[in-house]
């Protein structure tokens with residue numbers, strides 16, 4: 001009687017040991033014994049190593065999420081994020097070093113789509129059976145980015161309402177718009193001229209603001225190449241090149257030469273041409289409504305790496321209602337919306 005449990009236990013131990021040994025030695029043998037077929041196990045073969053495929057998936061999704069978040073961020077910058085913008089700037093000095101903004105550069109959608117780190121690339125090649133082909137994925141991303149663009153027929157001709165002037169795209173020295181008209185004096189401070197269509201839109205804009213109880217005036221409008229030359233050189237002698245380039249466009253590089261740009265200020269003159277204008281009722285009204293009249297705040301907050309200019313809540317550029325609406329709904333920045341290269345610095 002006392003021997004039986006021992007014998008049973010010994011037999012069980014032997015059975016378990018054999019089973020363990022066979023498991024350890026060859027899963028194929030076990031599988032064959034069980035009547036199933038399995039692939040040869042290899043830690044480098046993801047088809048037999050589902051953990052690798054699972055581990056790779058989150059990395060890819062993270063990359064895609066980051067790209068989406070960046071798009072969202074840049075889309076917000078010129079739209080409804082005015083309060084954030086104001087908070088970040090109101091206590092800062094009027095001038096900023098370019099470096100601060102450059103460090104905060106958001107990646108462009110194209111760069112983000114291509115920015116897969118080397119380790120996950122290697123992983124991709126190993127798990128291509130389980131995951132979408134990375135090349136296909138990239139072209140799909142590029143395609144959807146293209147669908148978000150609203151590229152005008154003409155961004156080069158100085159006379160085009162959609163011309164883009166920035167630090168890489170100067171106007172000819174002798175360009176003077178042919179259809180300049182004076183703004184009605186009650187809309188402006190001093191005599192101001194604009195191209196006809198932009199002048200009409202400005203009149204509607206200022207009147208609409210007035211209807212909402214916001215008194216605005218146009219401080220600056222068309223500027224000739226010669227005027228910009230004098231303005232720039234005036235700053236240059238006082239502040240030197242680095243500071244001047246942050247304050248004023250070089251002659252030929254000012255949007256004001258297009259006759260499609262205006263600087264708007266409160267009728268009271270307070271916060272005029274200062275970033276704190278963005279915090280006023282007038283600045284907020286422009287940020288919310290300018291696009292309804294064909295204008296955009298051309299130099300939004302934190303887009304200096306694209307536009308080349310620091311935040312200017314007072315500087316509006318006329319593009320027409322369709323383009324203005326699209327820019328505001330999409331990237332908030334004309335260069336990005338039109339599929340043009342960023343122009344953070346002068347190229348010559």
Ligand SMILES: [Zn+2]
Nearest residue numbers: 261262263315
């Ligand atoms: Zn301006």
